[in-house]
Amino acid sequence: MTPPPNTVSRAALLVEGSDEAFRAMVDDLTHFASRLQQIREALARQMGVTAPQYAVLMALARRPPNTPVGVKDLASRLRVSVPFIVTETKKLEALGFVSKRPVADDRRKIDIVLTDKGSRAIEAIGDRQRAVNDVLFSSLNVTKFSALRTIASELLNSCDRAFELAEK
Structure with a gap:
């Protein structure tokens, strides 16, 4: 039986011509x-x-106290659509976690x-977040x-183009 073709062609991502280590890394990243x-x-x-509402709350929490943020800015920060933010913040407002101001x-x-x-x-939730993150990392x-921060940012920056290629 013929082995499947490599899933990557860049030499930097191949070990002795094999993509096995690359595939293992992608699997690890996916599971992580x-x-x-x-x-x-x-x-x-x-x-x-919900998890999306948690992300909204955490993004708002990292702003200076009582500093408002616009819907468009929040959507951009979280890499989601404006309608998504509108929907989730309506729910958070109903729960009393956020308020909206013109x-x-x-x-x-x-x-x-x-x-x-x-x-x-x-x-x-702060104590639990700290404990979880301390164990996780x-x-x-x-x-x-420092290396992980750089690599994660660089990988994230390449995601949009990779997604476009995957969708073709």
């Missing part, structure tokens, strides 16, 4: 991403929200801010952490 999503879902459940100089736009309840929920030292 899946487990990371499961972890985020578990943390979200602790807060009484932008003073453009009443068509809305800013989103954490409410006191939203801030308290984020504070309440326990294998990283300063050098590995």
Whole structure:
């Protein structure tokens, strides 16, 4: 039986002409991403929200206190659509975690801010987040952490083009 063709052609990604190590790395990344999503879902459940709502809350929490953020900016930061943010923030508003304010100089736009309840929920999950992240990334030292940040950013930047190629 003929072995399947290599899944990559770049020499830097082949070991002695084989893509076996590359495929193993992709499998590891895929499993890591899946487990990371499961972890985020578990943390979200602790807060009484969904994983996408958790992502919205965390993005808002990392802003300076009481600093509003526009729907478009939030969508861009989370790499999702504006309608998605509108839908999720409506749900978060109904739960009392965020409030929406019209932008003073453009009443068509809305800013989103954490409410006191939203801030308290984020504070309440903080110890668990720290414990989870400390375990999840326990294998990283300063050098590995810096390298991983760079590599993750670079890989993320190539995703859109790769997706376009996959969709053709």
